[in-house]
Structures are given as structure tokens and as C-alpha cells.
Amino acid sequence: MLLNEEIKLDYSDVLIRPKRSTMSSRGEVKLERTHRFLWSKKKWTGIPIMSANMDTVGTPAMHKVLSKYKLITCPARHYLKENIDKFNKGENNICWFGGIEDIANLAKTSTGFIGLDVANGYTIRFVDAVKKLRDKCPDATIAAGNVVTADMTQELILAGADIVKVGIGPGSVCTTRIKTGIGYPQLSAVIECADAAHGLGAHIIADGGCVNSGDIVKAFAAGADFVMIGGMLAGHDECEGEVENGVMKFYGMASESAMDKHNNHNDYRGSEGKTVEVTYRGKADDTIKDILSGIRSACTYVGANRLKTLSKCTTFVRVNNTHNTIYGNE
Numbered sequence: 471m472l473l474n475e476e477i478k479l480d481y482s483d484v485l486i487r488p489k490r491s492t493m494s495s496r497g498e499v500k501l502e503r504t505h506r507f508l509w510s511k512k513k514w515t516g517i518p519i520m521s522a523n524m525d526t527v528g529t530p531a532m533h534k535v536l537s538k539y540k541l542i543t544c545p546a547r548h549y550l551k552e553n554i555d556k557f558n559k560g561e562n563n564i565c566w567f568g569g570i571e572d573i574a575n576l577a578k579t580s581t582g583f584i585g586l587d588v589a590n591g592y593t594i595r596f597v598d599a600v601k602k603l604r605d606k607c608p609d610a611t612i613a614a615g616n617v618v619t620a621d622m623t624q625e626l627i628l629a630g631a632d633i634v635k636v637g638i639g640p641g642s643v644c645t646t647r648i649k650t651g652i653g654y655p656q657l658s659a660v661i662e663c664a665d666a667a668h669g670l671g672a673h674i675i676a677d678g679g680c681v682n683s684g685d686i687v688k689a690f691a692a693g694a695d696f697v698m699i700g701g702m703l704a705g706h707d708e709c710e711g712e713v714e715n716g717v718m719k720f721y722g723m724a725s726e727s728a729m730d731k732h733n734n735h736n737d738y739r740g741s742e743g744k745t746v747e748v749t750y751r752g753k754a755d756d757t758i759k760d761i762l763s764g765i766r767s768a769c770t771y772v773g774a775n776r777l778k779t780l781s782k783c784t785t786f787v788r789v790n791n792t793h794n795t796i797y798g799n800e
């Protein structure tokens with residue numbers, strides 16, 4: 471047994487210190503980024519926020535509204551098998567996660583990203599799967615995860631991933647930390663994995679754990695190239711599900727609800743996700759505008775005229791009694 475005494479941090483453990491700035495308006499901030507990927511050599515331009523590939527938020531209607539703002543949609547996996555045409559396959563701002571054969575086939579016609587994601591990206595079997603996918607699709611932009619440490623980020627990149635998906639346990643409907651005791655505080659995971667990926671010329675997605683636009687800002691400030699959100703997009707008109715008594719259901723992809731829906735129960739795998747009710751919030755459009763406005767405002771506080779320079783302009787300060795510091799006394 472080893473004990474690492476170094477403190478690792480979550481988004482709620484820090485704030486970003488304001489800095490002198492010559493900027494006068496948040497309208498001056500450019501949120502679009504252009505990334506060129508290590509193995510595919512492809513270029514992508516847009517606002518690097520992604521919807522999680524979950525049933526409730528990875529929908530065609532969500533794709534429509536996210537595309538309007540040049541954000542990326544990761545469709546729920548079941549659309550690969552049915553109704554794939556509801557998404558415009560040729561579009562850049564889409565990232566399909568699924569089984570190797572399905573996404574490799576898709577890569578022949580789609581200009582979007584493809585990806586392999588599993589709850590535990592630490593197995594040799596997973597690394598082999600990434601290698602196999604890279605062999606099949608030399609020109610595709612490939613995302614792979616999830617991991618939370620520098621060593622495994624490097625391993626997945628060397629196996630052929632352009633983008634590594636980072637996050638084990640931070641998700642709003644994830645119960646992995648409670649059920650297994652496994653996890654890694656997300657801010658530290660992002661800082662460490664981004665450093666490892668950037669050293670090799672690759673990219674990362676900070677996946678999960680953002681509950682407000684300030685958390686998305688912190689993820690970018692920590693070095694994330696993309697930020698993936700699930701719960702923040704739940705409860706909207708564009709989501710799958712009904713509104714009942716002012717709430718909508720939002721469930722994890724490893725929850726009982728997902729297993730029931732996709733009929734994939736088995737004896738040795740229990741659920742590591744839950745189902746929650748979220749307040750109905752109307753159109754996703756308003757939420758997205760709110761998120762983008764929060765990021766723009768953050769950039770003006772630290773003097774970053776582009777999202778690209780936010781990380782360089784950031785000094786995090788550790789805070790205690792965080793809940794009260796951020797949300798006020800309830």
C-alpha cells in the first residue's frame with residue numbers, strides 16, 4: 471500500500487484570482503479555438519464544449535442548438551444503430567462514441583471525431599482497442615478514455631488517441647466513487663493529464679463534474695482543450711424525456727434506468743450511476759448563452775482576450791469553506 475499525501479483538488483476547491491486587464495468588454499473575447507490533432511493531422515475550429523454522450527442530452531435536437539453556437543455534440547450511443555440520419559453525419563461538430571466496428575465504418579464518411587470510451591481506461595484490452603482503431607482509421611480524429619493520470623494519458627496517446635477523455639468519478643449522476651472508492655479530484659486530473667498530453671502534442675477533454683459555468687472556466691483554465699458536460703444540459707426542451715410536475719429525469723449511462731432501457735443487465739456488473747430529477751429549464755439556447763457569457767466574463771477578469779490564453783492568464787487560489795465562498799450561505 472502507498473499513500474500519496476499531496477492534496478488533489480476539485481473545481482470547488484479553487485477560485486481564479488482577478489488580474490489587471492486592458493480589456494473593456496466581454497464582447498472582445500474570442501471563444502473559438504482551432505485545434506490541430508496529433509495523429510489525424512486534421513484541424514477543427516469551434517467553441518470546445520461538448521454535450522456528454524448520454525441518452526438524455528446526446529439528442530438530435532441538442533445537436534441542432536449546439537451546432538448553432540459551434541459547440542460539439544456527442545450523440546447517445548444508440549443512435550449509431552438506429553436513426554443515425556437524424557444527425558448530420560458530415561458535420562465537423564460531432565463526436566461519435568461507440569464500438570470499434572461501428573465507429574470505424576462511420577469514419578469513412580464522417581468528418582467528425584470518433585471515440586472509444588469506457589468507465590475504466592486503464593486496461594491493456596482498452597489500449598489494444600485504441601491501437602486497433604488507429605490502425606483501421608489512420609486519418610480519423612480519435613478520442614479515448616476515461617483516465618485521470620498522466621501515465622495513462624501518455625499511453626493512450628502513444629496507442630493512437632488524438633484526444634484523451636479525463637474524468638473518473640466526478641459526474642453528476644456517477645456513483646463510482648461511492649460504490650468503489652475509486653476516483654481522482656477533477657481539477658488535479660485535468661491539470662496533470664493536460665500537461666502530459668500537451669507535452670506530446672495531443673489534447674484532452676475534461677469530462678464531468680461541471681455544475682456551473684465557473685467550473686467550465688476552471689476546467690479550461692486548468693488546461694482542458696475541450697470540456698464535456700452532461701448535467702448542465704439536462705432538463706431542457708431538447709432532452710429526451712417528459713416534463714412531469716416541473717422536473718425531468720436525468721440518468722447515468724451505467725444506471726439501472728440505462729440498463730433497463732438498453733436491456734443490458736448482467737450478473738457481475740451492478741450499476742455505477744443513478745437517476746435524478748432535474749428542474750425543467752426550457753430552451754437549451756438560454757443555458758448555452760449563459761455559459762458562454764460566463765466564460766467571456768471570466769476571460770475579461772484575468773485579461774485573456776481569447777479562450778486560448780485563459781490558462782496562461784490563470785492563477786488559481788485554494789479556498790476553504792468552499793460551498794459558502796461560491797454559493798453563499800444557504
Ligand code: 5GP
Pocket residue numbers: 522523524589637639640641642643644645646677678679680698699700701702721722723724725742743744
Ligand atoms: P456531468 O457533466 O453530468 O457532471 O458528467 C457527465 C459525465 O458523467 C459523462 O460524460 C460521463 O463521463 C459520466 N457518466 C455518465 N453516466 C455515468 C454513469 O452512469 N456512471 C458513471 N460512473 N459516470 C457516468
